Each structure stands twice: as structure tokens, then as C-alpha cells.
Amino acid sequence: DFIYSLENDVKPSLGTSDEALNEFIERGIISWGHTRDLLERGLMFVKQARSPETSNRLCLLLEGAPTAGTSALAAYLAKNSDFPFVKVITSSEMVGYTESSKCLRIKKMFDDAYRSELSCIFMNDLEQLMGYSPIGPRYQSIVLDAMYSLLSSSPPKGRKLLVICTSKRREVLEELGLLPMFTAVLRVPYIREVEDVRMVLEESQAMSSAEVDEVCRHITHGEVFVGVKKLLGLLDTMRVMKDVDTQERVAAFCNLLEDEGVYKPSA
Amino acid sequence: DFIYSLENDVKPSLGTSDEALNEFIERGIISWGHTRDLLERGLMFVKQARSPETSNRLCLLLEGAPTAGTSALAAYLAKNSDFPFVKVITSSEMVGYTESSKCLRIKKMFDDAYRSELSCIFMNDLEQLMGYSPIGPRYQSIVLDAMYSLLSSSPPKGRKLLVICTSKRREVLEELGLLPMFTAVLRVPYIREVEDVRMVLEESQAMSSAEVDEVCRHITHGEVFVGVKKLLGLLDTMRVMKDVDTQERVAAFCNLLEDEGVYKPSA
Amino acid sequence: DFIYSLENDVKPSLGTSDEALNEFIERGIISWGHTRDLLERGLMFVKQARSPETSNRLCLLLEGAPTAGTSALAAYLAKNSDFPFVKVITSSEMVGYTESSKCLRIKKMFDDAYRSELSCIFMNDLEQLMGYSPIGPRYQSIVLDAMYSLLSSSPPKGRKLLVICTSKRREVLEELGLLPMFTAVLRVPYIREVEDVRMVLEESQAMSSAEVDEVCRHITHGEVFVGVKKLLGLLDTMRVMKDVDTQERVAAFCNLLEDEGVYKPSA
Amino acid sequence: DFIYSLENDVKPSLGTSDEALNEFIERGIISWGHTRDLLERGLMFVKQARSPETSNRLCLLLEGAPTAGTSALAAYLAKNSDFPFVKVITSSEMVGYTESSKCLRIKKMFDDAYRSELSCIFMNDLEQLMGYSPIGPRYQSIVLDAMYSLLSSSPPKGRKLLVICTSKRREVLEELGLLPMFTAVLRVPYIREVEDVRMVLEESQAMSSAEVDEVCRHITHGEVFVGVKKLLGLLDTMRVMKDVDTQERVAAFCNLLEDEGVYKPSA
Amino acid sequence: DFIYSLENDVKPSLGTSDEALNEFIERGIISWGHTRDLLERGLMFVKQARSPETSNRLCLLLEGAPTAGTSALAAYLAKNSDFPFVKVITSSEMVGYTESSKCLRIKKMFDDAYRSELSCIFMNDLEQLMGYSPIGPRYQSIVLDAMYSLLSSSPPKGRKLLVICTSKRREVLEELGLLPMFTAVLRVPYIREVEDVRMVLEESQAMSSAEVDEVCRHITHGEVFVGVKKLLGLLDTMRVMKDVDTQERVAAFCNLLEDEGVYKPSA
Amino acid sequence: DFIYSLENDVKPSLGTSDEALNEFIERGIISWGHTRDLLERGLMFVKQARSPETSNRLCLLLEGAPTAGTSALAAYLAKNSDFPFVKVITSSEMVGYTESSKCLRIKKMFDDAYRSELSCIFMNDLEQLMGYSPIGPRYQSIVLDAMYSLLSSSPPKGRKLLVICTSKRREVLEELGLLPMFTAVLRVPYIREVEDVRMVLEESQAMSSAEVDEVCRHITHGEVFVGVKKLLGLLDTMRVMKDVDTQERVAAFCNLLEDEGVYKPSA
Numbered sequence A, B, C, D, E, F: 001d002f003i004y005s006l007e008n009d010v011k012p013s014l015g016t017s018d019e020a021l022n023e024f025i026e027r028g029i030i031s032w033g034h035t036r037d038l039l040e041r042g043l044m045f046v047k048q049a050r051s052p053e054t055s056n057r058l059c060l061l062l063e064g065a066p067t068a069g070t071s072a073l074a075a076y077l078a079k080n081s082d083f084p085f086v087k088v089i090t091s092s093e094m095v096g097y098t099e100s101s102k103c104l105r106i107k108k109m110f111d112d113a114y115r116s117e118l119s120c121i122f123m124n125d126l127e128q129l130m131g132y133s134p135i136g137p138r139y140q141s142i143v144l145d146a147m148y149s150l151l152s153s154s155p156p157k158g159r160k161l162l163v164i165c166t167s168k169r170r171e172v173l174e175e176l177g178l179l180p181m182f183t184a185v186l187r188v189p190y191i192r193e194v195e196d197v198r199m200v201l202e203e204s205q206a207m208s209s210a211e212v213d214e215v216c217r218h219i220t221h222g223e224v225f226v227g228v229k230k231l232l233g234l235l236d237t238m239r240v241m242k243d244v245d246t247q248e249r250v251a252a253f254c255n256l257l258e259d260e261g262v263y264k265p266s267a
């Protein structure tokens, strides 16, 4: 079942930030495995961030391997926080920025947020924001500094701030000493169970029920380990492969899974 | 018992620096374990710094692991130094600064201080001020130089200066040769004893007495190792978890402690 | 048989991008080994990129060792995508650019593309675009960042974008974490089989049939491993070596193959 | 006995450089251990520098671990050189300078000195002047170059120049190839002997004679290893600890020595 | 016999590029060992570059250890290419250029060349052009990038380009991935044979025939390994050593060979 | 005997370069050990550089450990070259220069030289000119490039250039590939023999003959290894130690030799 599409219907538009968030949830939220749980825990922290009895700053990190669906889930939380002020920070709007203009832009977001009583900032892919790359390794240390400072300083008295971040490289953030700045860290897992694959296949509507059954029967003879985004991408191939019969489609899809290394038949 | 809230009542406002200091002590000072001792030793050094018989510069370092409460204790000392001139230097006000504007800003603080007969400078998180990060490792060497020079040079004749600093990475300061610049280094420990946990739980008023008892009984079967700030943060979760019964709340909290790795049941 | 020359005849000119693409296919596409297969799979992804049912962004990577013919095949795909908007990004037009002007130029290409309903961007030699070189190693991290951001962000609603990239150093892109950004990665192989060598020799028309036979007979006694571009380059030597007899020409060419290390006689 | 305070009385003021030098000798020169010897050897080199029969440039280095008293002794020598032109170069007046403005400032000092017949330049903490820090390690190479050039080039004909430098990291200067530039290198040791501790304690007048005796008796049961500046700093604590009895003061001081790691009781 | 001086007589002047080329051939081309062969192969590639049937870009690399005579031979080829447009790129005309002005200058050379139907570019010492030095190692990566781009991009349709480069560090170019850009790589060897030494000695006319015989007889008892430029340089010493008898001159020269490490007598 | 003082008498002044050279020979040239030999060989190369029959560029390197007297000998050669144009390049005139202004200055020297028929350039301490320091290691690569280019490019037709350089770190120049640029490399040794020590002591006139005898007798019982500049520096101490008797002076000097590590008594 689709969590997002459901709730999405009843949400009033929040303007451009809302659109920016929607881009991350292009294909809705399919409720496989622990997705619902994870969102529940996330929403509990959102609630905690709103509460007047708690600390006036709460930082949440969602982290998962590439294509795990981390950004979509984080965007979902920000979208559903019901905070009147929501801002999205991504690296794609800062292509070609110098380190310090990046810092100033990020700082401005926080300063704007501080003017609202309840505000939520969504920062996607922290390590990418700081220009991290593993060869060297390299990263923009003054952007890291800015994050460090902004995540650790409190909003002015009477303001409450919720920061939701994502990361694909938890170990990097750990090494950089950023993890203790977060109130909580939620892990977004890969899909491992055949039943979860089935749910994604079904909800995606890229294959017929019979085909889905066939695929699922096939993959019980091995191990699946795939991000939901990756899996949805592979299903796109099925959408254009139309003029062949079911069996061929199933075989093609199973081959694709194997070629892409996300399914390994047992020896 | 609350040290800070108590004494706080009788202090006249010292202006903006005082506010800046207060931000670090958002949740007061709970007198667990050696807190009182540590503050006493700290205040003795404050007294020594004031004395006309002693060296005209005294540098104090409080160091502890992240969330140990280091900044709060250091801010408490600066606040209670009763020095007419108190200045706070944190990295969050210098986001996006170039290395040299950082230096100039810090130097200006010292120059201002030199104009007062008795002045106190609070520098939070030295390694963060110099943009230290462990991957590389990196740091802004001219900021380090500035610290080095400013910490080691005396105020003009007849002026007395107290510098209170904090750090989360004592070993870095040691390697950089900054430690010998300090008259004294005070270590802020993590909470280890059940009785200390109990005191924080009680003073925080996030749980009922019965719940606190229950939690404490539970954790005697293992090891606790947690910073006071972290512990207070976890208690915030209890504040919003309201519509469940005591037992569930206790279980939830004990799970939280274990999930967050701050409590390890014995094998 | 020539794939390119064939289809080329019936294509209307698409302007300057088309010319830029043609430069990469200077010598047509000779249909040796799996070339046809590879192009078919490639064109299937092109079709998938066009389909309104699929994700609105599809990134394809062709990767092969130097001289494998990677750029020609990728250019062929871009040329035959039939996308109304096609843009070519190569490093040779950005000689002497600063890192950030490079970023701006690349970003502009994407921004232009976003204005078209269906657009295709061809980026040749990703690692060279980011100034990668293995001694150090070095690369321009803000260009990498730009790629990272641009490859991972979606075009505006209702637009579809196809990005075709080439690389000679797949392992570098892998280490840099760029591979997960691609929907598919196609490997362009070297020529190993005598029959494939024969086809290239024949189609190139640099030698007589008899000479080709002779060469092929000779090289069955060893191993060939050569990129199609390299092989065509060696054949150029035959084109100017005119006033000697067949046997000498064959011997000269076989020596050349061996000298250049692309043919190893078995011990 | 106090060397400095004695001779200080009869010296006429030499202007601002003299004041700058005095700041380094805040607490006089207590004549413990080989202090007198070391100063005698230093003054002999000063005399040699003045002599018209010798080389027209003499560079002297005093080096010792942090808090050994190196700067005070070097300043003492510069002060007592009786050279009409004395200039002090320290890093604290160059906080936030760029590398090249540092160089220009230092060069200007030398150029000014060259205009005087007899001139003395005091450069405190060479490695700090060049922004040396051990993590990396880092240092400002053009400042190092400047030192290198200025220390090795002769003043104009008929001028004589004495340069007195200090260092806390002799091994760094050695590795950088700076040591051969010095005519002589004098080592400033730590205090090791109980009798030397006694002399510092007595001269400091921070404790009563009885207390000093008590402390000295106590520390014979272990090893002392401390810089004179550190020891004087610890004695400051005694100056403010007034309302307790002798025994407690002695115990407190002995504890302090042990806590600070400068006294180790034998096992 | 002198190859260069011979052919040089009949060549019309080609203007300044010709002069620049002549500077590299200060002492003519002595035809020792495989020199003639090597030049023949080189000229065959020059012919191939001119041919309308071949690829429109041909890059040739001559590489040899320092003093092997690499630059002279490459200049000889460029000079004798009979291409109407010849340009020389050396690092000595770009002393003090920034990296990017270097790039622009090199690019301009190529752009100019593209305007000619047949053009030849001579780039001396590639690794020096990119500021390579082995300590670090260091090199100017954007110059490397420029080379990479310019060597790999084709001239406009209908233009033919011949690039002749030299290098003293083939292994560096290999590691940087520049070698596959070359159509052919020719190695310039050191002199090893006594007969080759004899030819150089004779042609140089720095010694009498008798002296040459004597030297050659002497060095048969060991191993020679020397670049032709080095050998000619050592012979210069003979030119000024005039007022001593033959035997002394021979002995002096043999000693010189041994001292300079280019001749090793067998043990 | 004094080589320099002798010949110096009969030389006419050559202007400011001559003065600059004289500064390097402050204390004349004492003819110990192989000094005369070394100068003869050097002057033979000077003669070779002048000869119209030889290559139009000759680069000479004198290299020796610190204080070996390398600069004085090189300056002596430049001074006695009798070249009408002599220029001195040292790092002390370029303190605080940026890398590229350094390059421009050096290049200008060469350009000026090229205007003279016969010109000589003296570059002191190559590795210092390029800002070399062993920690890192670091050096200014564009200055290195400039040296590389300038040392390897020929003066215009009809001009002759002699470059005399010194170095204290031959191994660095070797690693950087600068050594093959030199026509010859002359090593300046340390003093090892007692007789050489005696000659320096005598010529220096810092001690009486009896004292010299005494010192020489003493040091036969061990090993001496010292640069002539260092030794002359130590003798300066003797010049100011006047009011003590011979025996004390001898003992003092022998101690000094031992303390400074230049004399090691045999075990």
C-alpha cells in the first residue's frame, strides 16, 4: 500500500519547499518491510521537536546506502512535520558555488528559520553538501565547520528548530565527529525479503500479477539485496519492454537483477 | 540539587555576554557526582586569576567527550567569575569567515579585554574554532597560530586576564602543543554510577519517582556511560511519550538507553 | 558491415551538436563482435528514456579501456536518440577554464536541456572532464560535485532527460561513488577474436583481401588484444606503405602489431 | 638570589623594546642551577658579537622545552647586550598577518637594524613565528625562507648584528636545516634537583620557610622535572590559598606537583 | 657522417620556427648507431601524417634519458616534415607563466595550427611543460589536462595535424595515461658501442685521429653508457686543453669519462 | 697562504656585482688541502666557457655541506672569470617575493645576460632559491621550473653564458633532475686533516703559533670533520677571549671543538 499517495491527497500546498520535497518522493512511498515503523519513529521525533517541554533544537539523521530511499523518507517526514516553515537544502542548487558562498547560503537558511517559531530544515546528503569524495579524501572543511556550528548552536529563546538530514556515508560523518550532534540516527535498510520485493513489484504496476509471482518464485533460489530506488529503476525497463510475452519479460527482468548484481542465485 | 538555578537568581544581568553564557546552560547545572568539586576547583582558579599577587594571565581548559556538559560548566565559571568584562567566542558567530577574519575577530576580543582591568574570555570548543577535522587531518593553521600567540602573550601591565576554554579533543590540543599554555586542565567526566543517573533523572522531572526507581533498578545489571547532555536529550523523548503506562515508559526508556549505546547490559 | 555509414545516409542534419558527434565517429562503426548487441541495448535505454511511463531522468555510462571505441559508440547512441535537443560536453572546449567556470558551463548545458521536453546530453570522458590524473591522484573536486549534483537531480516536472557518458577509468568513478547514479553501465570490450580482427581489416580497406587472409592466418598463433581505434590507427601505416609487395606489407603489419604490444605470439 | 632584579636597577631605559623585553622577565631571573653559567656563556657571545675583530654577524639560539624559561633568559641577554639598537620580534604582534606581510615585517626589522652600527634582534619562538604545528606538519615556508635568508646574509660592511632567538622544538629547526646558521646553541634545562626547587620556592616568597622545607623533604622521595615558569605558576595557587594551615598548604602543593605530572614519587 | 649538415644545405629558411628548431640541433646530427634508422621511421610517420587517406591527427613521441639527443632528433623531424606551418612549444618561453596562461598559450598554438591545411607542432619535454617534478610528485594538472584534451581532439574537417613531442620520463607519461594518445613512441638510446663512440669523437673534430684511436682502444676494457649530448659536452673540455701532448689529452679524457660515470672499466 | 687576498690586489673593481661577490669571501680564501686544485679545475671550466669553439652555455655546480665554504669558492670563480657581465642571484634579495616575482626576477637576470657577449651568472644556494625545505618536503615548483628552463635553454646565437651555482643538498637537486643540466659538478669537502686545521688556524691569526701547535697536537688523538666557515667562526671566540693564559685558551678551544661536535676524540 502507498503511504504517501494516501496522505498526500489531504495536505494543503506549502509553496515551493513543498514542491522541492515532492521531487524527492517522485514515486510515492511503498510500504514494504519496516518502512511504516521507521516513519512512525521519525514522526515521533517530529512531535518531540514541536513539544514546548523539550530542548529547542532537534537534529535527526536518516542514513542508508545509495538508492535505499533515504532522501524520500526524510522528505516525507519534513513534508508531514506540519511545521509552518520548511526549507530544503540540496547541493544541486549550489553547483559551482565557492565554499564560502555555500556557507553563507546555508547560514542564511538557518537565520531565516530562526525567525519562525517552529521551523524545519531538510538537508539532503550531508557529505555531498560538504563536497566529500573518498579519493584523497577531500571535503570542504569550512562547509563542514558551518554544519558543525549550525547543528550545535541553539535557536534564539522561544524558537524551536527541527533539522532533518540524510547521508549515504554514515562512517564519514562518524569520523568527522558529526554524529553526536544528532538527537537520533535512523537507518534505512535495503530490501532483502522476497515478500518485500513482491510488494514493490506489485505497487509499481510495471508487471502483471502473474509476472510478479513468477519473478518472486524465481528469486527464492538466491539472495536479493537492493535499494528501493534501484528496484523501481529496473522496473522502468519492464515498462518499455512491451511487445514480448510474459515468460520473456520475467526472464529478462531476472537477468537484469542478476546482471546488476542485486540478485545472487545460491551456488 | 540545582547549582545553577539557585545562584542564578541572585546574579544581576551583565548584558549580552551573560545571555550568550546562559544559552550554554539551557538546562541548569544538576549536581551529580563530582560536579560540585569540579566547579569549586574551577572557582579557585577564577579567584587566583583575580588576585593581584599572581601572574597577570591565567588560562583554564575544561575538556570532556562530546555531550559531557563541558561547555555548560565552563560557561558557569565565566558567568560566576564576577569579572566586569566577559566575552564569549564561539564558532557559530563566525560561519563562513575566512581564516584571517576569524583571527582578526578573536584578536579584537583580546584587545578589547586588555582595556579592562579584570577581564574574562570564554572560548568554546577550541578545536572547532580552528576548523579542526580528523580527516586529513585539517585545521586552520593561522587560527591555531593566533590562539597560540594570544594565549601565550601577557596583557599590558596592570591588567589581569582570565581565559576559559573548552575542548572535546584534548589529544589534539596536546599534539598541537597548546596544553602547556594552560595553567590548569580540568576533565569533565561521563556519568557511570547509577546514583548519578538517578539524580539527573530526578532533577529533570521528565519521569515520575516510581519510573526513576524502576529504571535505576534495571540498569544495575549493566554498565552506563553517558554524557549529561545526552542523557537529558533522551529524557526529552519521555516528555512527549505521555499516553502510555509507566511500565511501557520505563521499558521504552531502557531500550532507548541500550539502542543509543549508552547502557550495556552485562553478558 | 558498417552500421553507421548506413543509417547515417538517412539522417537529417541536427546542426552543430550533430557535427560534434560526427567527429567522434570519424571512421564509421564497423560491426565487429558484440558491437550490434551493445548498440541495441543502448538504444533500448534510449527508448526507455523517451517513454512517459518511466523516471524522468536516465543516465547511461559506456566505459572501456583507451582506444576501445567507447566515445564513438556513445556518440552514435546520442546521434540516433532522435531527441530534439542534443548537447555535447567535452574537455577540449574547456582548456584553461578554472574549475568553477567549468562547473558553470556544465550547469548551463543542463539548464538549457531542462527547457526542452526531451533532451540528451553527451558527456565524453567523465574523469577527464574532472581533471582526473592518477598521480596524486588529483581531480577537480568541485567539478566532481557538479556532476554528482547534476546527475542526481531530476529535471523539472514534465521534462525528460537522457545523459550519455563515457569513461576510461570505471574503477575511479566507482571509488568516487558516481556509479550508482547511472541507470545502466555498458562495457565496451577490446578485440580478441581473429574473426573480429578480420572484419575490421576488411572494412578498413587498407589492405587487400589476400593480405588480410595472410595476417589472420599469422595471428592465430598467438593472442590479440586491441582497441578498435588503435587497430584502425595501425592500419593507417599500411595506407602509406605502398611501393612494397604483399609479403613485405603483411610482415610489416604483423611486426607492428607485435611491437605495439597488441599481439603476443604464443611461447 | 635574583640576577635580574639586581642588575635591572642600574639600567637606564632603552625605550619600547626594553619594555617588550621586560614582559618576558615578568618574575625576574632566579639564579637556580646553571642559570648563572648559562647567562655568562651567553654574555660572552654578546661580547664576541660586539668585537670588531670577529665576523659581522652572530646568531645565538636558546632552546628549551615549554616553560623552561627560555624566553626570559634570551630577553635578559638582549636587554643586557648594551647594544644601542634592540628590536623584539614576536608572533603576537603579527596575529592574522598573511605569510608575506610577516616576511616584510621581519625583513623591515633587519633592514632597520642594518642602519645601526651595532644592533641586536630578539626573535622569540622561531617555530611559532613560522606557524609551525606538528599535525601535518605545517609551517609557513616563505617565512622559513625569510629567516633562512636573513640569518645567513651579512649586514653591510662596517655594521655588526647580533641575533638572539629562542625555540621550543630544536629538532624541528634541525630538520629544517636552520641550526647551522647559528654560531652557538644554548640549551635551557628543566629543574631536576631538590636544591633548585628549594631556591625557586624561596625566592618566589609564595610560601613560608617552614613550608618550603616541608615540601623539599617530601619530594626527595621521588623525581622532579619541571620548567621554572611552570613551577612559578603552580606557586601562584599557594598565593591565593591563604586561610588554611601550613600542613594543608604543603599537602595541597605536593598534590598539585603530582597531579600536574611534574613530580613522580618513586615506586 | 653528418645527416643534418648535409640536408640542411638545401633547405630554404622557414622563418622563426625554423630558427627555434635549429637551436636544438646546435651540433648537427652525427649518424651513429641506429640514428639513421630512427630518423627513417620518424620520417615515415611524417609521411603518414601528410597522407589524405589517414587519420587527420598523428602524434609522435620521442623519448630518451637526459642528454640522449632526443630533442635534436625530434627537431630534425619537424624541420624536415616540409609542413608549411611549424610551431615550437618549449617551457623556456613560459617562465613565470601561471598554469592557465600556459594553457592558453598552448591552446593558441593548436588553434593557429588548425587554420593551416597541414601543420606540425613540436612540443619539447612534455613533463617539463607541465611542471613535473618528482618530489611530491608535482605537476600542473590543468596543463596536463590541456595536453590531454589537445592531443586527443581532432583538427577540423579537412585539416591535418602532426604533433611531435619529446620526453625524458616515459614512465611518468605512462602513469598519467598520456601514452595511448600517441600513434607511435620512438625510443632514443644511449651510446653503448665503442664504434659509436668513435664515430662521435671523429665527427666532433675535437681530437686527432690518433687520439680517438687511443681512447677507443682504452675503453674496450669496460662499459660505456652515455648520451650523445653529454659526450659532445665532454669533448668541449678537449677543445680548450691545447698545450699538452696527445698522451696527456687521452688520459685526461679517459679520466673525465670515468669521473663523470659514463665509462666503467671492468673489474 | 691566501689565494684571494693575493689576486685580489691586482683586480680592478667591476661595480656592484663585484661587491656582492666580495661579501661571500669576507675572510679570504685560505689555501688548505685541495682548495687550490678545486679552484684550478673551476677556472679551467671558466676558460672552456669563454672559448668560441665550445657549446655556448656552460653550467657549473659547486656543492658541499653547510659551512664547507662552497659559496666563497663559487664567488671566487665568478669574480675571477673576467667576464664583463657578472650577476649575483641570492635569496636574501627576494625575501617575501611571490613565487612568480621570483621567477620574473631570475628570468630578467638571464635576459640581461643574453644581451652581453660573455656573461656570468652566480646563483647561490639553488635549493634555498626555490624555497626548498625538507619537512613535507616543500619547494616552489614554478621557481624550480624556471631554473630548469633557464639552465637548459641556450643563449642567442653568438652569445656565451657561464652559470655558476652552489648547493648544500646535492641529493635534492639530483632527485629533482637538475644535475644533468650541469656540465660539471665540483664537490667542496670538509676539513679532515690536522695539517689543514693547522693552516686555517695559522692563517686566521686568532691564536699564537704556540697555541696552534698545542691544539694540533691535541687533536691528533681523534677525528676532525668541520667546514672552513664553521672553524673560522669558532676561532672568533678566541679573538675575544684575551685575558687568560695560553693553556686555558687552548683548552677552551679544544672543548669548543668537542662541544660543537666537530672533533671526536678516539675512544
Ligand SMILES: Nc1ncnc2c1ncn2[C@@H]1O[C@H](COP(=O)(O)OP(=O)(O)OP(=O)(O)O)[C@@H](O)[C@H]1O
Pocket (backbone or CB within 6 Å): A024, A025, A026, A027, A028, A029, A030, A031, A032, A035, A064, A065, A066, A067, A068, A069, A070, A071, A072, A073, A168, A227, A228, A229, A232, C152, C180
Ligand atoms: N518505502 C520507500 N522508501 C523510500 N522510497 C520509496 C519507497 N517507496 C517508493 N519509494 C520511491 O523510491 C525513490 C527513492 O529515491 P530516493 O532519492 O529517496 O533514494 P536515495 O536512497 O536517496 O537515493 P540516492 O542514493 O540517489 O540518494 C523515490 O522516488 C520514492 O518515491
Ligand SMILES: Nc1ncnc2c1ncn2[C@@H]1O[C@H](COP(=O)(O)OP(=O)(O)OP(=O)(O)O)[C@@H](O)[C@H]1O
Pocket (backbone or CB within 6 Å): A152, A180, B024, B025, B026, B027, B028, B029, B030, B031, B032, B035, B064, B065, B066, B067, B068, B069, B070, B071, B072, B073, B168, B227, B228, B229, B232
Ligand atoms: N552537571 C552538569 N554539568 C554540565 N551540564 C549540565 C549539568 N547538569 C545539567 N546540565 C545541562 O546539560 C547540558 C550540557 O550541555 P553542554 O553544551 O555543556 O554539553 P557539551 O559537553 O558541551 O556538549 P557538546 O558535545 O555538544 O559540546 C546543558 O544544557 C546544561 O544546562
Ligand SMILES: Nc1ncnc2c1ncn2[C@@H]1O[C@H](COP(=O)(O)OP(=O)(O)OP(=O)(O)O)[C@@H](O)[C@H]1O
Pocket (backbone or CB within 6 Å): C024, C025, C026, C027, C028, C029, C030, C031, C032, C035, C064, C065, C066, C067, C068, C069, C070, C071, C072, C073, C168, C227, C228, C229, C232, E152, E180
Ligand atoms: N565498432 C566500433 N566501435 C567503436 N568505434 C568504431 C567501431 N568501428 C569503427 N570505429 C571507429 O573507431 C574510432 C573509435 O574511436 P573512439 O574515439 O571512439 O575511441 P575511444 O575508445 O573513445 O578512444 P580514446 O581512448 O581516445 O577515448 C572512431 O573513429 C570510430 O569511427
Ligand SMILES: Nc1ncnc2c1ncn2[C@@H]1O[C@H](COP(=O)(O)OP(=O)(O)OP(=O)(O)O)[C@@H](O)[C@H]1O
Pocket (backbone or CB within 6 Å): B152, B180, D024, D025, D026, D027, D028, D029, D030, D031, D032, D035, D064, D065, D066, D067, D068, D069, D070, D071, D072, D073, D168, D227, D228, D229, D232
Ligand atoms: N632562572 C630563570 N630562568 C628563566 N626564567 C626565570 C628564571 N627565574 C625566574 N624566571 C621567570 O620565569 C618565567 C619564565 O618564563 P618564559 O616565558 O621565559 O618561559 P618559556 O620557557 O619561554 O615558556 P614558554 O614555553 O611559554 O615559551 C619568567 O617570568 C621569568 O621572569
Ligand SMILES: Nc1ncnc2c1ncn2[C@@H]1O[C@H](COP(=O)(O)OP(=O)(O)OP(=O)(O)O)[C@@H](O)[C@H]1O
Pocket (backbone or CB within 6 Å): E024, E025, E026, E027, E028, E029, E030, E031, E032, E035, E064, E065, E066, E067, E068, E069, E070, E071, E072, E073, E168, E227, E228, E229, E232, F152, F180
Ligand atoms: N645522432 C644524434 N642524435 C641526437 N643529437 C645529436 C646527434 N648527433 C649530434 N647531436 C647533437 O647533440 C646534441 C643533442 O642535444 P639534445 O638537446 O637533443 O639532447 P637531449 O637528450 O634533448 O638533452 P636534454 O636532456 O638536455 O633534453 C645536439 O646539439 C645535437 O646537435
Ligand SMILES: Nc1ncnc2c1ncn2[C@@H]1O[C@H](COP(=O)(O)OP(=O)(O)OP(=O)(O)O)[C@@H](O)[C@H]1O
Pocket (backbone or CB within 6 Å): D152, D180, F024, F025, F026, F027, F028, F029, F030, F031, F032, F035, F064, F065, F066, F067, F068, F069, F070, F071, F072, F073, F168, F227, F228, F229, F232
Ligand atoms: N679555502 C676556503 N674555502 C672556502 N672559504 C674559505 C676558505 N678559506 C677561507 N674561507 C672563508 O670561509 C668562509 C666560507 O663561507 P661560505 O659562505 O663560503 O661557506 P658556505 O659553505 O657557503 O656556508 P653556508 O653553509 O652558510 O652556505 C668565507 O668567509 C671565506 O672567506
Ligand SMILES: [Mg+2]
Pocket (backbone or CB within 6 Å): A070, A071, A072, A125, A166
Ligand atoms: Mg538521496
Ligand SMILES: [Mg+2]
Pocket (backbone or CB within 6 Å): B070, B071, B072, B125, B166
Ligand atoms: Mg560543548
Ligand SMILES: [Mg+2]
Pocket (backbone or CB within 6 Å): C070, C071, C072, C125, C166
Ligand atoms: Mg574516448
Ligand SMILES: [Mg+2]
Pocket (backbone or CB within 6 Å): D070, D071, D072, D125, D166
Ligand atoms: Mg618562550
Ligand SMILES: [Mg+2]
Pocket (backbone or CB within 6 Å): E070, E071, E072, E125, E166
Ligand atoms: Mg631535450
Ligand SMILES: [Mg+2]
Pocket (backbone or CB within 6 Å): F070, F071, F072, F125, F166
Ligand atoms: Mg653558502
